[in-house]
Amino acid sequence: MIKLKYLFLSAVFLSAGAFAQKQESPEKQQGHTNNNKFKQLYDEFSTPNMYRTASGAPGSAYYQQQADYKMDLVLDDTNAKLSGFETITYTNNSPDTLKYLWVQLDQNMRAKDSKTPLIQNDAAQPAATPGSFANTYLTEPFDGGFNIQEVKDTNGRALQHMINRTMMRVELPKPLATGDKFSFSIKWWYNINDHVNGRGRSGYEYFPEDDNRAYVIAQFYPRMAVYNDVEGWQNSQFWGRDEFALPFGNFEVNITVPADHILDGTGKLTNRKEVYSKEMLKRYEQAKKAYDEPVVIVTQDEAIAKLNTKSTKTKTWKLYAENVRDFGFATSRRYIWDMMSVKIGDKDVMAVSMYGKEGNPLWEDWSTKAVASTLKSYSRMTFDYPYHKAISVHAKQQGMEYPMICWNYGRPDAEGNYSDRTKFGMMSVIIHEVGHNFFPMIVNSDERQWTWMDEGLNTFVQYVAEQDFGKWYPDALSEGQTAYPSRRGPAAKIVNYMGGDQDFIAPIMTKGLNTYQFGNNAYGKPGTALNILRETVMGPELFDYAFKEYANRWMFKHPTPEDFFRTMEDASAFDLDWFWRGWFYTTDYVDIGVKDVKKYYVSNEPNAEIKKIAEQRGMKLSDLPPLVFFVEEGSEDFNNDLKGKTALENSSTLNEYIMDNFTPEERAQIKEPKYFYNVTFEKPGGLVMPIIVEYTYADGTSEIMKYPAQIWRLNDNEVSKVLASEKEIVSIQVDPNLETADIDTSNNAWPKEVKESKFDSFKKEVRN
Amino acid sequence: MKNLKIAILLLVIPALAFTVPHKYYVSVTSVEYVKEKESVQIISRIFIDDFENLLRKRYDDKITLAIQDELSTVNMYTERYLKEKLQIEINGKPVKLNFIGKEYEDDIMFCYLEIEGVKAINSIEITNKVLLDLFSEQENIIKCKINGKNKSFLLREGNISRLLNFH
Numbered sequence: 001m002i003k004l005k006y007l008f009l010s011a012v013f014l015s016a017g018a019f020a021q022k023q024e025s026p027e028k029q030q031g032h033t034n035n036n037k038f039k040q041l042y043d044e045f046s047t048p049n050m051y052r053t054a055s056g057a058p059g060s061a062y063y064q065q066q067a068d069y070k071m072d073l074v075l076d077d078t079n080a081k082l083s084g085f086e087t088i089t090y091t092n093n094s095p096d097t098l099k100y101l102w103v104q105l106d107q108n109m110r111a112k113d114s115k116t117p118l119i120q121n122d123a124a125q126p127a128a129t130p131g132s133f134a135n136t137y138l139t140e141p142f143d144g145g146f147n148i149q150e151v152k153d154t155n156g157r158a159l160q161h162m163i164n165r166t167m168m169r170v171e172l173p174k175p176l177a178t179g180d181k182f183s184f185s186i187k188w189w190y191n192i193n194d195h196v197n198g199r200g201r202s203g204y205e206y207f208p209e210d211d212n213r214a215y216v217i218a219q220f221y222p223r224m225a226v227y228n229d230v231e232g233w234q235n236s237q238f239w240g241r242d243e244f245a246l247p248f249g250n251f252e253v254n255i256t257v258p259a260d261h262i263l264d265g266t267g268k269l270t271n272r273k274e275v276y277s278k279e280m281l282k283r284y285e286q287a288k289k290a291y292d293e294p295v296v297i298v299t300q301d302e303a304i305a306k307l308n309t310k311s312t313k314t315k316t317w318k319l320y321a322e323n324v325r326d327f328g329f330a331t332s333r334r335y336i337w338d339m340m341s342v343k344i345g346d347k348d349v350m351a352v353s354m355y356g357k358e359g360n361p362l363w364e365d366w367s368t369k370a371v372a373s374t375l376k377s378y379s380r381m382t383f384d385y386p387y388h389k390a391i392s393v394h395a396k397q398q399g400m401e402y403p404m405i406c407w408n409y410g411r412p413d414a415e416g417n418y419s420d421r422t423k424f425g426m427m428s429v430i431i432h433e434v435g436h437n438f439f440p441m442i443v444n445s446d447e448r449q450w451t452w453m454d455e456g457l458n459t460f461v462q463y464v465a466e467q468d469f470g471k472w473y474p475d476a477l478s479e480g481q482t483a484y485p486s487r488r489g490p491a492a493k494i495v496n497y498m499g500g501d502q503d504f505i506a507p508i509m510t511k512g513l514n515t516y517q518f519g520n521n522a523y524g525k526p527g528t529a530l531n532i533l534r535e536t537v538m539g540p541e542l543f544d545y546a547f548k549e550y551a552n553r554w555m556f557k558h559p560t561p562e563d564f565f566r567t568m569e570d571a572s573a574f575d576l577d578w579f580w581r582g583w584f585y586t587t588d589y590v591d592i593g594v595k596d597v598k599k600y601y602v603s604n605e606p607n608a609e610i611k612k613i614a615e616q617r618g619m620k621l622s623d624l625p626p627l628v629f630f631v632e633e634g635s636e637d638f639n640n641d642l643k644g645k646t647a648l649e650n651s652s653t654l655n656e657y658i659m660d661n662f663t664p665e666e667r668a669q670i671k672e673p674k675y676f677y678n679v680t681f682e683k684p685g686g687l688v689m690p691i692i693v694e695y696t697y698a699d700g701t702s703e704i705m706k707y708p709a710q711i712w713r714l715n716d717n718e719v720s721k722v723l724a725s726e727k728e729i730v731s732i733q734v735d736p737n738l739e740t741a742d743i744d745t746s747n748n749a750w751p752k753e754v755k756e757s758k759f760d761s762f763k764k765e766v767r768n
Numbered sequence: 769m770k771n772l773k774i775a776i777l778l779l780v781i782p783a784l785a786f787t788v789p790h791k792y793y794v795s796v797t798s799v800e801y802v803k804e805k806e807s808v809q810i811i812s813r814i815f816i817d818d819f820e821n822l823l824r825k826r827y828d829d830k831i832t833l834a835i836q837d838e839l840s841t842v843n844m845y846t847e848r849y850l851k852e853k854l855q856i857e858i859n860g861k862p863v864k865l866n867f868i869g870k871e872y873e874d875d876i877m878f879c880y881l882e883i884e885g886v887k888a889i890n891s892i893e894i895t896n897k898v899l900l901d902l903f904s905e906q907e908n909i910i911k912c913k914i915n916g917k918n919k920s921f922l923l924r925e926g927n928i929s930r931l932l933n934f935h
Contacts, residue, residue: 419835487874501920759809762880766869
């Protein structure tokens with residue numbers, strides 16, 4: 001008899017099991033490979049090796065090449081030409097012997113024979129304005145490519161070289177063995193482009209009212225390509241979009257410009273006394289001790305006074321930078337200049353801004369403070385900012401980063417008025433570009449291959465830094481705002497993109513050149529994914545430790561995507577392969593909802609289902625073992641008396657069991673659930689994510705439950721949970737705080753909410 | 769022939785370089801037919817800075833969008849422009865678009881338009897030339913939800929219209 005009872009019990013449990021078995025299909029199904037969403041990423045990841053370990057750290061044989069530069073540059077302001085003579089010393093730290101070196105000639109993207117225009121899809125226009133017609137059909141194209149005048153070794157012997165578009169192969173006189181150095185020089189010049197009308201990351205803006213230019217100059221010199229263990233020589237050409245891959249090195253740069261220019265750039269100024277006036281030196285000393293308000297080194301009046309008295313003399317500014325991957329500078333007689341110190345760890349860093357008068361009043365108020373604030377936030381999230389300064393230069397329509405220096409937009413109108421959009425646009429771009437000092441200038445990922453590795457990580461930290469900035473400088477906010485209005489970061493802001501047309505979405509793990517909606521793909525989605533990972537999936541404590549570990553492991557090194565993915569798991573004991581797979585390797589989206597809710601009470605009486613099972617097995621109901629029965633509200637077995645009573649009150653069987661097995665003290669502690677719910681969740685979206693559910697009770701209280709993503713491991717479409725509650729549940733809401741980027745919230749509530757469409761609610765608002 | 773090549777080069781050069789955050793020119797217009805209301809509801813999402821740029825170049829360079837004291841002419845110009853650049857034919861006949869209004873969210877401008885009195889849609893032709901007069905690389909994505917069917921497509925220079933048939 002006992003045996004029979006157990007048999008019966010197992011029959012009950014089996015039939016009530018969580019797995020809704022599919023109807024047997026008439027034909028035998030084919031087998032399949034492992035396509036579980038939680039499958040480890042062995043197929044996508046490269047195999048760990050001595051260069052890069054399985055934990056995501058640099059391996060015991062990790063190496064990186066070094067390229068040191070000595071450059072003499074001369075700016076011809078009259079003709080907007082830049083010429084230079086540079087000596088590169090290349091150190092081969094790889095275990096390989098190199099036969100030739102590759103040098104990048106990025107300016108050739110602007111050469112007359114550039115192939116970049118030829119890969120653009122275009123179409124004829126039915127008509128054109130006379131102005132655009134003239135520009136288009138009647139003038140010569142701008143020639144902005146490099147003119148390479150000589151490539152020589154240190155003895156003055158010409159070196160064989162070959163230019164393939166934006167890359168130049170330099171033949172070595174003899175192969176370069178491990179540990180060897182090779183020095184060679186290049187003499188070059190090029191026409192500087194107008195970055196406002198021609199667009200581009202580098203160039204000048206021309207001001208017709210005073211006939212002056214403001215130069216922001218970068219990727220202006222032949223630069224060594226990266227050679228490493230994952231790509232060999234970086235051989236992906238510069239088409240104009242995907243940015244740069246550069247080795248670290250030391251730079252000694254002398255820049256000759258008109259004597260009345262103000263110049264700043266990557267590196268320490270080594271001849272300050274030669275180029276600063278006495279007054280500027282005095283102000284500079286004050287700025288070293290100013291931690292709250294910037295000190296103006298060159299005032300607006302002083303800048304204006306120079307506009308019409310153009311110096312014909314020149315001055316040479318000397319800069320020296322150690323361990324940087326690139327070099328950029330800005331120069332003009334139009335610049336106003338201010339500086340302020342910021343404490344990072346136990347070190348003072350100089351936050352610097354350079355801007356023309358048209359940047360004011362916005363720039364004098366906020367640029368330098370935004371720089372200082374950014375350095376603090378990013379240092380907290382990664383490592384102490386290792387360089388001695390960070391400069392924000394104002395350039396129209398620009399937002400571009402280089403080591404220690406960046407160009408940023410945000411310009412009031414002619415009367416000095418500006419909208420919130422202009423103001424927060426300017427603050428955000430400064431925070432973003434200064435933040436790039438960390439990613440990719442120091443954590444030196446390969447931008448040419450993986451835009452998201454610097455842009456995505458940087459957009460994520462940018463969000464943290466913007467929120468800090470709003471807290472630290474509440475005056476920067478506008479009336480009625482309580483927090484900085486970040487454009488990217490919060491989950492809800494990526495919903496439109498992720499829920500959009502799949503034809504125009506690419507996985508994050510796609511080369512930038514080949515993506516649609518570049519900004520959403522490489523900035524918005526990875527930035528938001530990391531924010532969701534931090535705030536919703538892992539929690540800030542686990543996330544921040546691991547993120548910091550990644551930054552520190554790869555500071556001044558060259559990480560790959562796997563190094564990031566692996567480190568985040570390695571340092572947190574959080575298996576994230578499912579998250580990387582879904583968010584980074586696919587275009588799947590989040591859509592999780594409540595499909596069905598059933599309410600049960602405990603009863604003494606066997607319900608119809610149990611009766612049926614007993615009958616099938618030829619048992620009498622009296623033969624049943626002691627059982628606690630569940631009755632669904634509204635079913636034929638249900639009666640209203642069950643409502644509102646505890647399980648013990650409704651089931652004498654249970655009550656007897658408790659009396660027999662629990663001491664009076666234990667009985668005083670037991671829970672008294674009255675309501676039982678079977679909640680079924682559905683997942684129309686491809687992404688697996690934790691289910692975050694808010695249960696609201698009849699007494700008005702509510703609680704939030706979080707079921708880990710692994711709840712989906714055995715059924716990717718539908719799962720259910722049983723809840724025992726002392727209080728009646730009146731509503732259930734999935735993702736109540738919109739933290740998962742759920743693209744369709746119409747299925748998130750029980751009972752179903754009928755929401756007015758965006759169109760209807762707007763129309764109603766307008767009509768009222 | 770050589771001149772034509774240069775011309776094409778020049779035409780596309782402005783599309784080459786990107787600054788950070790990188791600029792791309794795209795708008796998204798959703799077109800939904802709500803049969804019980806006999807209404808086609810249209811929401812166009814356009815970048816505020818692009819549209820501001822356009823209104824300044826086309827109508828009035830004093831215009832700034834999304835500020836407290838926005839000029840009262842903005843709605844008029846927006847309506848005039850959208851009605852000219854967004855044209856729809858239903859069942860082979862041009863239809864009238866009512867401009868309901870606009871609102872801003874982050875850097876996006878939402879423009880609401882409606883076609884009323886639509887009893888049935890057998891075919892719809894949508895022409896979208898929004899911002900093509902300013903940026904030759906502008907891409908306008910259309911997302912339709914009509915008669916229970918979802919259909920998305922991309923309109924750009926040289927391909928400004930699409931006809932959908934429902935049978």
